[in-house]
Amino acid sequence: MYLVEMLGITKRFGALVANDRIDFNLKPGEIHALLGENGAGKTTLMRILYGLYRADEGQIRVQGRNVHIRSPRDALTLGIGMVTQHFALVPPLTVAENIVLGYTDDFRLNREAIRQAVAEAEERFQIYVDPDAVVQHLSVGQKQRVEILKALYRNARVLILDEPTAVLVPQEVDNLFQTLERLREQGFSIVFISHKLDEVMRISDRVTVLRDGRVVGTVPTAETNERELARMMVGRETFGVTRQEIHQGEEPLLRLENVWANDDQGLPALKSVSLTVRAGEILGIAGVGGNGQKELSEVLSGMRAPTRGRVLVGERDLTGAEPVEFADAGVGRIPEDRHEGVVADLTVAENLALEHLDAFTRNGLLDRKAMLEHAEHLIREFQIKARPTDKAGKLSGGNMQKVILARVLSRQPKVVIAAQPTRGLDIGATEYVRQQLLAQRDRGAAVLLISEDLDEILALSDRIAVIYEGEIVGELPASEATPERLGLLMAGATKEQGRAGTATATTSH
Amino acid sequence: METFVLNLLAATLRVATPLLLAALGEMLIERSGVLNLGIEGTMFFGAFVGFVVADHTGSLWLGFWAAVLSGVAAGVLMAFFSVSLGVNQHVSGLGITLLLGGMALFAFRLLYGGRSVPPSIEPFPQLSLFEGVPVLGVLFRQYLFTYIAFLVLVPLAWWLMYHTSFGLNVRAVGENPEAADAAGVDVFRIRYIALAIGGGLIAAGGAFLSLAQLGSFTHGVVSGRGWVALALVIFGNWDPLRVMVGSLIFGGTFALQLRLQAMGLNLPVPYETFLALPYLVTIAALIIAGRNATYPAALLKPYKRE
Ligand SMILES: Nc1ncnc2c1ncn2[C@@H]1O[C@H](COP(=O)(O)OP(=O)(O)OP(=O)(O)O)[C@@H](O)[C@H]1O
Ligand SMILES: [Mg+2]
Numbered sequence: 001m002y003l004v005e006m007l008g009i010t011k012r013f014g015a016l017v018a019n020d021r022i023d024f025n026l027k028p029g030e031i032h033a034l035l036g037e038n039g040a041g042k043t044t045l046m047r048i049l050y051g052l053y054r055a056d057e058g059q060i061r062v063q064g065r066n067v068h069i070r071s072p073r074d075a076l077t078l079g080i081g082m083v084t085q086h087f088a089l090v091p092p093l094t095v096a097e098n099i100v101l102g103y104t105d106d107f108r109l110n111r112e113a114i115r116q117a118v119a120e121a122e123e124r125f126q127i128y129v130d131p132d133a134v135v136q137h138l139s140v141g142q143k144q145r146v147e148i149l150k151a152l153y154r155n156a157r158v159l160i161l162d163e164p165t166a167v168l169v170p171q172e173v174d175n176l177f178q179t180l181e182r183l184r185e186q187g188f189s190i191v192f193i194s195h196k197l198d199e200v201m202r203i204s205d206r207v208t209v210l211r212d213g214r215v216v217g218t219v220p221t222a223e224t225n226e227r228e229l230a231r232m233m234v235g236r237e238t239f240g241v242t243r244q245e246i247h248q249g250e251e252p253l254l255r256l257e258n259v260w261a262n263d264d265q266g267l268p269a270l271k272s273v274s275l276t277v278r279a280g281e282i283l284g285i286a287g288v289g290g291n292g293q294k295e296l297s298e299v300l301s302g303m304r305a306p307t308r309g310r311v312l313v314g315e316r317d318l319t320g321a322e323p324v325e326f327a328d329a330g331v332g333r334i335p336e337d338r339h340e341g342v343v344a345d346l347t348v349a350e351n352l353a354l355e356h357l358d359a360f361t362r363n364g365l366l367d368r369k370a371m372l373e374h375a376e377h378l379i380r381e382f383q384i385k386a387r388p389t390d391k392a393g394k395l396s397g398g399n400m401q402k403v404i405l406a407r408v409l410s411r412q413p414k415v416v417i418a419a420q421p422t423r424g425l426d427i428g429a430t431e432y433v434r435q436q437l438l439a440q441r442d443r444g445a446a447v448l449l450i451s452e453d454l455d456e457i458l459a460l461s462d463r464i465a466v467i468y469e470g471e472i473v474g475e476l477p478a479s480e481a482t483p484e485r486l487g488l489l490m491a492g493a494t495k496e497q498g499r500a501g502t503a504t505a506t507t508s509h
Numbered sequence: 510m511e512t513f514v515l516n517l518l519a520a521t522l523r524v525a526t527p528l529l530l531a532a533l534g535e536m537l538i539e540r541s542g543v544l545n546l547g548i549e550g551t552m553f554f555g556a557f558v559g560f561v562v563a564d565h566t567g568s569l570w571l572g573f574w575a576a577v578l579s580g581v582a583a584g585v586l587m588a589f590f591s592v593s594l595g596v597n598q599h600v601s602g603l604g605i606t607l608l609l610g611g612m613a614l615f616a617f618r619l620l621y622g623g624r625s626v627p628p629s630i631e632p633f634p635q636l637s638l639f640e641g642v643p644v645l646g647v648l649f650r651q652y653l654f655t656y657i658a659f660l661v662l663v664p665l666a667w668w669l670m671y672h673t674s675f676g677l678n679v680r681a682v683g684e685n686p687e688a689a690d691a692a693g694v695d696v697f698r699i700r701y702i703a704l705a706i707g708g709g710l711i712a713a714g715g716a717f718l719s720l721a722q723l724g725s726f727t728h729g730v731v732s733g734r735g736w737v738a739l740a741l742v743i744f745g746n747w748d749p750l751r752v753m754v755g756s757l758i759f760g761g762t763f764a765l766q767l768r769l770q771a772m773g774l775n776l777p778v779p780y781e782t783f784l785a786l787p788y789l790v791t792i793a794a795l796i797i798a799g800r801n802a803t804y805p806a807a808l809l810k811p812y813k814r815e
Contacts, residue, residue, distance in 0.1 A: 073693040088688035090681045101681050102693035104674045
């Protein structure tokens with residue numbers, strides 16, 4: 001007997017089929033993982049169950065009865081609650097106000113009674129947040145607890161969590177998992193959306209895998225493993241990119257000479273950084289986040305002026321130049337925050353044309369047709385799952401990143417600055433982005449890869465430099481790099497020798 | 510001197526009343542996430558409807574309630590465009606102001622022709638609660654609406670905003686409609702209700718001008734008070750008590766400049782300078798208060814589910 005059954009659910013957005021005849025069911029007291037890559041249709045399916053979208057076709061049954069869910073209100077009445085990917089909280093209201101919002105019948109708000117009820121719920125579910133705290137002052141983890149509490153307070157028996165761990169630090173993830181396990185013991189059913197295989201293996205009882213809007217299969221977690229799930233999710237057996245050794249050009253395309261720069265607070269964030277990236281190589285910058293990576297990538301694209309030192313692209317001195325001049329000199333940048341890289345309100349076609357509008361201007365007017373053709377071409381080439389006329393803000397993370405890649409890489413830049421290019425992306429999209437970066441290198445571009453992901457640095461780089469507190473504390477060829485050595489440098493343990501720079505790090509082996 | 514100050518204070522309350530009514534209405538509307546630029550037109554239309562109905566039926570109260578009803582209708586019209594159809598709020602609001610202004614003037618011409626002396630009626634009387642008592646007698650010689658606005662509506666608006674589930678819904682819808690929707694609040698319904706009530710209050714402000722303060726209707730009867738009320742909402746940071754304070758500041762400077770003009774002081778500045786004074790004070794207050802204004806986050810954003 002299933003608690004919830006979704007049968008033959010189809011949902012279209014224009015020509016795009018986000019859900020294609022999906023069957024999904026949920027047993028009482030289970031944690032059911034919904035696994036799939038970016039854009040597979042996980043969120044769409046659950047938004048249908050929660051009444052935020054209407055299915056074009058298909059049926060939903062709750063406890064064996066056919067139901068029509070037209071709004072979250074209907075869903076809540078049926079005992080279905082959801083914590084959306086972007087929190088649905090009202091920031092200036094208190095925790096208690098957010099929890100009772102839309103769920104009180106009394107015209108008069110009895111604050112004392114509400115506080116009491118919320119406190120009782122906190123006790124019952126052992127999820128604690130100060131009911132009087134204003135939501136906008138809470139941490140992400142606390143906000144998530146408010147969301148869960150809000151659903152439980154409305155007597156939800158089914159709790160849908162859309163990528164709940166994406167925003168949490170590891171300790172908070174442990175905390176969340178403990179809560180979920182406790183809820184399972186109390187008989188709640190949980191839908192856990194994720195694209196992280198280890199988490200799915202750790203917490204779920206069953207897994208349903210989606211790919212391109214279809215169900216690939218539903219399996220008990222105990223009878224599967226990460227490898228099989230990955231194969232179901234991506235549709236292929238092998239993963240990872242392979243880097244071929246190639247003969248590197250000698251020509252230095254990007255040089256930094258003793259560059260200093262300040263952070264937003266005016267404190268030195270880069271201290272005498274010297275780097276050289278040659279044609280046909282990837283220089284990886286490893287380091288724990290917040291050690292000057294953001295400032296480095298900004299200095300290299302004209303968003304931040306260095307206080308001392310020189311930045312050279314080819315033979316051109318671009319110290320303190322504007323972003324346009326960097327772009328003109330052939331520097332392409334994939335920004336750290338991809339929402340900064342696209343204009344959410346513009347269409348995909350407009351975003352793709354954004355940095356070289358001149359090419360699409362005729363007699364002072366925009367040539368829309370040329371823009372659309374250009375977009376269609378790039379959408380095909382870069383396998384973006386979107387239409388040229390879609391708003392960029394609506395795209396899934398992976399597709400948004402592909403739009404940025406397409407815009408930057410289609411111009412064949414001499415120098416590519418990639419900052420955290422795969423953060424938050426699923427396996428498939430990650431692999432794709434990495435392949436593209438390698439292709440740039442093979443084409444003869446100089447690639448500077450700034451990443452906190454050591455596996456990524458090791459998989460892609462020809463040389464690796466480690467940044468710690470704004471200084472390059474070591475630089476070594478990929479062949480000599482091991483996670484242990486890099487880890488020590490990243491933690492600042494060998495900073496003293498590292499100060500001497502390249503020589504120490506490379507010869508100490 | 511003492512009578513000067515007392516008269517000034519009494520006049521301040523009188524001038525502030527229509528502003529307060531309109532600003533409270535606008536505040537409620539904006540709190541739900543809609544900027545109602547139809548405010549000036551709605552006030553004007555309310556003044557017109559109130560006057561015409563009172564003139565034709567002989568009942569001031571019938572005129573007043575007809576005006577309120579016309580304001581409710583104007584609010585619902587605004588809701589239809591900006592909430593249901595999702596039309597840009599600047600466009601729909603200004604459209605409504607132009608439409609209602611034009612309609613009122615046109616109908617007024619049809620009904621009364623082009624007279625040189627505007628038609629008038631016997632306005633609402635002032636109540637004297639403390640007749641004969643020295644200071645209070647002057648201060649409390651006010652219209653019933655003034656008492657209602659300051660002593661009933663302000664506390665009521667405050668209570669409604671912060672101590673009822675309706676107020677909670679309004680605030681939530683104006684800050685984050687997606688969240689309110691996900692929590693089970695009917696965003697559209699709340700915005701319709703806010704616009705209907707708010708529209709009624711705004712029109713009541715207009716009717717106060719024609720039915721109480723003036724006893725007549727001219728095309729300058731509102732003359733920008735709607736826009737001032739709009740500014741007062743920002744000055745008041747969308748809080749009923751602070752909106753009231755703002756209306757008193759404006760009312761005070763307005764009453765003061767009237768008296769300065771009347772005194773015929775021989776100052777080396779034209780009298781228009783005095784006329785501009787309240788507006789200058791409004792602008793100055795806005796500049797000071799506007800910088801820390803915490804706008805309802807969803808203001809101006811139409812809500813769509815998909
Ligand atoms: N409101 C919408 N309008 C148009 N297209 C949409 C809308 N919502 C989702 N889509 C599209 O539907 C597809 C499925 O999206 P969905 O958000 O369900 O994916 P997902 O599996 O949750 O991905 P992610 O891991 O990135 O959250 C995507 O191609 C997306 O661009
Ligand atoms: Mg999603």
